[in-house]
Structures are given as structure tokens and as C-alpha cells.
Amino acid sequence: MSLLNLQLKVWRQNQGQPGHFQEIQARGIPDHASFLEMMDIVNERLIKDGSDPVAFDHDCREGICGMCSMTINGIPHGPEKATTTCQLHMRKFRDGDTIWIEPFRARAFPVIKDLIVDRGAFDRIQQAGGYVTVRTGAAPDANSILVGKEVADAAMDAAACIGCGACVAACKNASAMLFVSAKAGQLNSLPQGQPEKDRRTLGMVRQMDKEGFGNCTNQYECEAACPKEISVRWITKMNRDYAIASAKEAFVGTTERTEGGE
Amino acid sequence: MSAVFDSLSRFYASSIGKKILVALTGAALVVFVLGHMIGNLLVFAGPDAINEYGHLLQTALHGGGVWIARLGLLAAVGIHIIATIQLTRQNRAARLDRYGKEASQVSSKSSRTMIWSGLTILAFIIYHLLHFTVRVGNEYNSAAYKTTLHGEEVHNVYKMVIDGFSWAPASIFYVIAMLLLSSHLSHGVSSLFQTLGLATHRTEPLFKKLGHAFALLIVVGNCSIPLAILVFGYGR
């Protein structure tokens, strides 16, 4: 194990006030520590010095809860592929490195404090249709709904999204398309999700727009930053589902929908 | 009736709706760009070929064809530009605070400069139309640029092109615009398949290559004309 001396440029901000970068010398950081443990060490020293520790979101620290959310050297969750900040380890950095640590930046993710942002927009998008309307106790036997293995596997690929918001943070337009498309796509591709497919797609996309996210310009920084490697093909699917749902909404009446078996 | 329009206006108001319109108009413009280039390349087949082609365009549907095409193109360009400007403004607003340290992992330079390549191309189109279609600030509408083809007096497109590109600044601007168009297409062509929901895991790499090949084709094809004229003295 070796020790690293690092120079941090950390974003500091209080809610509703302008923020700034603070330079912090992080000396003697064990290279076996995780990035968040490095932050713990830095905070411990700040507290000892009587300063305000850096506030950051974190919880499970095993890459699954989606709570941790730093942009490290311009890349959400840092440079290592398919890795959340909590699973990034300091051995990926070199002695003497300067590390920029910023919040996930987006108008739809207002800063609460320092590196903590409000990702409530994601919850509201899901409330706008990210579910199958099924009452507890009203479900048929699980094996009465057959789902082919390939379909189930694809739905699982989409469902792997941990809702961290790295896609938004990585997109130069702060677009939430990867997140929304993964969530809508999981249900839209399963038989359980068919009856509400159009309503879901329209509802979620409209809420996404309302939240102030940007638009997709097909550059796929989202996919590159995603710790769960969600594919941008889900965005393709959402574009398609949305076009169809809009066309039906505009031109097809309820009677025809009934004929269509919806 | 109003239900239909309400829905359509909601479609346009949405992010994906606008993008789909940008993609559809982009597709129309891609087809136009290809057709326009093929027509232009007739300049290498000699004066009669391109003059006949020009005359055909002017007289199709008793002269109405060219106007239908022009109005169609104007609409496509208009929607393409208005929607992208609106989208770009929304996108800027969605990321008010920029990163202190900016980084990108996979996006191409072309994709990050679409609005600038696009707006420069717009400026070029205006110049190009004034230059060769409206023909202001030059003599191209005068009798010197009339010729006879199959006993009919027609516009001498061939001479106009040769003379037009013999002036270095026009050729240079043209070449620059074509390079930007190529950059625009290298992202735009594959992008439109994505926005229209047509890309798949299998086809996406093909669309990407197709986009790059198409961009290359357009830049080589179109630039060959001014370069041949200005550098190699073709037709002069």
C-alpha cells in the first residue's frame, strides 16, 4: 500500500446561494481506500480543524443504491468504466494528481449542499407512469404470464438502472432520456406493461420535459458514464414508443382502440 | 378536429416530438443534398448535359415543379432550423452551471458543434442562393449567360458554374461550407435513425458507417467541382 498526496478542487455551495471551488490538500491518502473513504478522511481532518466538512450523498457503498453522485474530473462517478463513485478506489489516481470534485450538474437537480443534489425529479417522472397498475392480491399465478427468456433478459438489462442520475450529469444537455427510457422500456417491453404502454410513455416523457431536463442529441455520453452500462438503444425504443403513442393519441379514437384490443 | 391539433401541438411541444421533426426534415434534406450533388456533377459531362438538366428542373410541371421543390425545401429547412434552435436553447437552459472541469468520453467533435456547423451552412445557403439562384451582384441573369439547346434558348448553367468558381473567394467559402456540411452529416445521418427509433444493436454500427461514408461522399463530390475549376482550370 502506498500513500498519495492529492490536490482537490471541491465544489462548495449552500442551498440557494452561489457556489465556488475550494482547494483542499489531501495528504497521505492510502491507495487502497475508496474514493468516498478518501472524502471521509478529508472530512475528518476538516472537522478536526474546525471547518465545515464536505457534504456528499452516499449510502450502500457497494454500487447498488445509486445515492453517491459526484462528478470527478468532469466525468460522473469518475474515470473507471461501469463503476459508481463508492466503488472507485484511489489506486486509480497518481500521487500529485489534481482532482476536480463537483456535483451532478443540471437545472433539474438543484444543489442542496456542496455535492448533494435533489434528484426528486426522477421520482416524479416515475410517478407519472413508471408502474403497472396492479392491486396487491389481484395478481394471477406468476407462471400464467409467460415471458420469453430473451425478453426477460432485455427487461432486466433496463431494470438494472440504479437511478443515480449520472446520465443527466454526463449529458451536455442534462437530458434524462437514458433514465426515462430505461424505466419506461423495462415495462414497455414486458407483457405486463402492454395495457398501459402508451399512457405510460406519454406521461413519463411529458413529466421529464416539465422537470426541465434537456433533449437527447444522440451523443451517448450517458451510456459511457452509466455505472450499470444501460444501452442507448432504450432511448431508440422510447423515441419509437413515443411517436406511436402520440400518433395514436392524435388520430385514433376510443372505439378504434377498443378494436385494437387495448 | 381540435383534439387532433391539440395532440399535434403537444407533440411538437415535447422534446422527442421536436427531435422527430428535426430528424424527418433532416432526412428530406439529406436526400436533397445527394440529388443536388449528382445533378451538379453533370458539369463534368459537358455544357449540354448540365444545361439540359437545369432546363429540365426549370420547366418540370410547366415550371411548377421547381416551386413545389423550393417550397418543400424551404419548409424543411425552416422547421429543421427553428426546432433545433428551440431545442438548443432548452438544452443550454437545462445546464446553467457548467462544470469547472469539462470532459467528454465518447461524443465526437462534430456532434458537439452541430448548431455551429448548421448555422454556418445556413449562412452559406443564403449566399449560395443569392449567388446561383437569385443571381444578385453578378451578371448571370444577362444575355451573356443564355445559350441554345435543341433550338431553345436556355440558361447557361455551365458557364455560370465555371465563372462562379473561378473567383477564388467563392470557391473557398464553398469548400469550407462543404466541410462543415460533411461534419454535420457525419453525426446527423446516423443520428436520424436513432431519433426515428429505427436503430438496433445490429444496425447502429452500420448506420454510423453509412453516415460517415455519406458525409465523405458529399464533401468529395461537391468539392470536386470548385477544385477542378479553380485549381485545375477545368472549363476555363
Place this chain on the structure above:
Amino acid sequence: MSLDSKTPSGPMALRWSKHKQDSKLINPKNKRKYTVIVVGSGLAGASAAATLSELGYQVKCFCFQDSPRRAHSIAAQGGINAAKNYQNDGDSVHRLFYDTVKGGDFRARESNVHRLAEESVNIIDQCAAQGVPFAREYGGGLANRSFGGAQVSRTFYARGQTGQQLLLGAYSSLNKEIARGGVKMYSRTEMLDVVVVDGHAKGIITRDLVTGAIESHAGDTVLLCTGGYGNVFYLSTNAMGCNVTATWRAHRKGAYFANPCYTQIHPTCIPVSGDYQSKLTLMSESLRNDGRIWVPKKKEDCGKPATQIAEEDRDYFLERKYPSFGNLAPRDISSRAAKEACDAGLGVGPGGRGVYLDFAEAIGQFGQKTIAERYGNLFEMYEKITGESGYKQPMRIYPAVHYTMGGLWVDYNLMSSLPGLHVLGEANFSDHGANRLGASALMQGLADGYFVIPTTIAPYLVTQKPGAVTTSHPEFQKALEDARARTNRLLNVKGKRSVDSFHRELGLLVWDKCGMARDKAGLNEALKRIPELREEFWSNVVVPGSGSAANPELEKAGRVADFMEFGELLCLDAREREESCGGHFRTEHQYPDGEAKRDDENYCYAAAWEYTGDLSKPTLNKEQLTFEEVHLQVRSYK
């Protein structure tokens, strides 16, 4: 006070149906008048909140995370058990019930476990209908895998993310109800206390973690779905935010805390690498199918690279001690064996706290490709964390705390000894006894939330006039003031030591004296030290910042203050229980071969501790456990 478990009588298999039939109902028009407070949004909380809202109750749901989707249920990897018998391998509700009672080392309440087994099948139906992407066969039916402690294949799974996918299913139902207006969700809101009015839980005090506002919320009943207390050990596989505050505060207000000493240790975690370590990461136990566990025979070899230690100098201690089960010995047994080896000075890696998990032989036999296909993601995770490749050198593993079977005592209706306070999921004590089987935690959380509480809440609510108590009641004012005073007290100590340093010290102490193996002398030491540490905490902790804004240090301080009190009860319970069972191993009580020695004659009860105002002298209430269907027997894995 006598503990009435309200367990129905009659044949075991009919008890739950009978109970449902006998339970009072509330008509739909009246349900709307009741407000239910749900604290926690994990599997138990989210499923309960969504289902109660569907039934028509007004629900307020609280979580400290930024979104209900992030509750720690998401971290469960392996799967969820259900007695569907889709494999036609002889599974049944009775068999699942039997395995769970036996796996719990005969310290769970039989009737509850039977109900859990009955509801397991409905959970799978519910989750599949929500669109949870369970693993499937090519024909479209659900796939199963086998798991520890069972001879049938009854575990349903969604890649390595079963917990996350089930929680997202419950969260989607919750979202549906939030959108409909039946649930009001309060994220980034932490519960600080329970409000008791006339002996009934009628509300909670919360702190808004964004603005710092301390507020009160009234309801007709309170549901605690706040998970386990594994973080009392500081290092555990729990999320950083997991805490005992909700259940501990309820305990102080009259809810009995049952069996806190039942803590589960998972053998295959990545060892601690230094004192900066904040959390432990679990790797699937399946690794033990192909990996061989060993330590050097000689202390002087411990520092050498593993590959330089000759075959004859290695001690494959599990294979040696448990020849028939070998490296697949159960969790508690494997964990203790690893600890013994390390205690003997034979551990490897930083601090000598690790044993090797060696794949060299398996790689030689099947090739690296096959091993990578089986465990590739785990090898990757190991490399990410340790920087070492498990293909080139043995992995290092060490046991870690990852689940707590103890929790607030509840009756058959999931109501605690504090009337009106219901407790669901890991937060209660009821279903796993002294040891939980793999893939059963998810099952319990969802059974409680989707299917049990919607039925068992009515018998309490019918006795209550809806909306009778509001936050203007003096008890709410008092509780609010208490919570504000406590927060101010934490901020005003202005000492020298950080919250984390106290938590770390407490964790090390509890782990050392009340971890994998316990003895009276050690527990006495801990019981002496914890009150001292607690006193030091309250006189020397430093909490920077203010209470009127986001302040993560203040949040931690409140939680650690409660762990400081809870840790004492944990050790008291461990000292009181003079037997070894499941996750509780008292070194004084073992067979000559080192196996756990249970004492059914004297300790076949649930220990429900009652707060008396003196942390060191709680009152012990006992609920005698009877075993009518599954007969008491000794677990043996020789």
C-alpha cells in the same frame, strides 16, 4: 407485563386463514378517515404503504434517503424463497415452514413462520405482475436456483439484483399510489421519535434533512419498517445510513426489544484493509462451491505471498474439521472457524484478519474461462476493491455482520408491546429465530407489507376513533421540544472527537466482545466500557454546522448516540442468553467438537427487553416458544 402473542389456535396450516376470517374489517368509507404513518420505504415499508393506500387508508410514508427506491433492501443479491414448487421437486408450504424454523435454530414463533411460508407464493405472483424481471426459462416460465439450508430449488431471482428489483416493484406500486394521492411521501426525512398519547403510538417527530426543520406528524397508527441494527458494529455490509434510531426510540417509549443478540455473520466478505475502512462488501456465498478456504500452518508464512506457500504448509481448516460439508459448511460455522484461525495468529492480509479463498485448483480443473463464466462479476468486484486478481492469487475473505434477526417484539398482528406501533420486516424479531436462511429476508419484508399488515392493522384501528389525536396535543409539543433539545445538545457539546471516531470505537468493541463468538468475561468488559464511551460521547463529540440546514454530521451523531445506548442492550441480551444458538455463539456453551450447544430447557423463549429508564437495568420479559409441528432437534453438519 405478560406477553400475549395473540397467536390463533387450531391446526397450524389453518391458523392464518382462520385469523383472517376472524379479524374485524373496516368499511371502505371509514378507511379513508384513518391516517397510517409508515416509517421506512424498503421492501416492508414500500409494500405496506402502497397496499394500505390501495385499501383506502391515508398514508404518510417517510424515508431518510433521497428517494424511497434507495432503501437498503436494494442491496440483497441472491433471491427470494417461495414455496411454488414450480420445479416439482417436492417443495410445499410445509417444507418451507419446516426449513425456516429449523434454520432459525428453533427460536422463531412457529405460527408466524407458517404464515410467512403461506404468503411466499402470493409474493411471487404480485411481483411478477408488477413487471419485476425475474430470471426465466426459455419457455417463459420462472427460473429457480437452490440456496443454503434447503434441499429444494425454490429461490426466485433477478440476476444478482433481486433485492433491488423487488424494491423497484414495490416502489412502482408506491409511485402509483403517490400519483393517485393516497400516499404522501416524505423523502430525506428522518424519524427522531415516536409520540405516545394515552399509551398509544399516535405519531412521530421528524427532521427534514434538507432544511433541518423538526416537525411532528399525527396518525392513527405508526408502522416502523426501518430495518436492522447491524451498523452498531460500525463495519458491516449494511448501508452507511442504516440505523437503530427508529426502533430504539420506540423501545424507549415502551416497545420491547427482542433478541438483539441474534446477529448474522456472513463468511465471504472482503476483509478490512485499513482503519479508514467505512464498510464491508459481501461476495456471494456461491464462491465456496469452487473455492478452497485455507490459512498457512505456520505463523511465519502469513506474510509471504500465498503462491509461495507450499501445499503441505497450508491448513484447509474447513475440510479438516468438517469433512462431509467441507468448504460448504453453514455460514455461522464457517465464520467462526475463520475467526479461530485468525485469533490463533494465522490470518493473512492487513491486520491478519483474513483467510484465503483459493481458486487455483478449480482453475486447474475447469480452466479460467469456466470459472470466469461462473463468478466473473464477483472476481471483478473483488479486483475493483482490492486491486488484486482472484485468478492469479487466492482471494482474501473474512466474515462480516450483514443481518440482524432480533428487533422489536411483535405479536401475531405485527403490533409491538406499545399499542398502535406496528413493526415490519427486519425491524421486528418474529420470523427468523436465531438465524436467517438465505433468500428469506426479502420474503419476510414483502409478506409483512403486502399481505400481513393489510389484514392485521384493522383489529387495532377499529378500536380507535380516526383522527382523534392531532399534533396540537400537548404530547406532540413535548416530544417536539425533546427532539429539539436533543439536537441542540448534540450541536453544543463542541468537543474534540468526531462522530465517526466514536462510532468506530463502539463498533470495534462490540465486534470484539459480542461478534462472532461471545463469552461472559468479554461481555462484562463491553458492558463496563459502553457506558463510559457513551459518557465520553456526550461530553467530547464535535458536530460542526447548524441544525437549520442539511448537516450530515448531525444526522450521524443522532444515530450514533442511539447505537451507544442500544449496544449495551445487545451485550446484555448476549450475556443473559447462556446458550449457543444460530447467530449467537457463547464459547462457554459448545460441544467438545466446537458445535453450538443450545439449551432448550432454559432458553426456549424470545427475550423481550423492556426499557426502565435505566439503560443498564432493563426488564426481561419472556415469550415462551412452543414447537408443535417441527420438533426440537440438534442441528449438525458433520
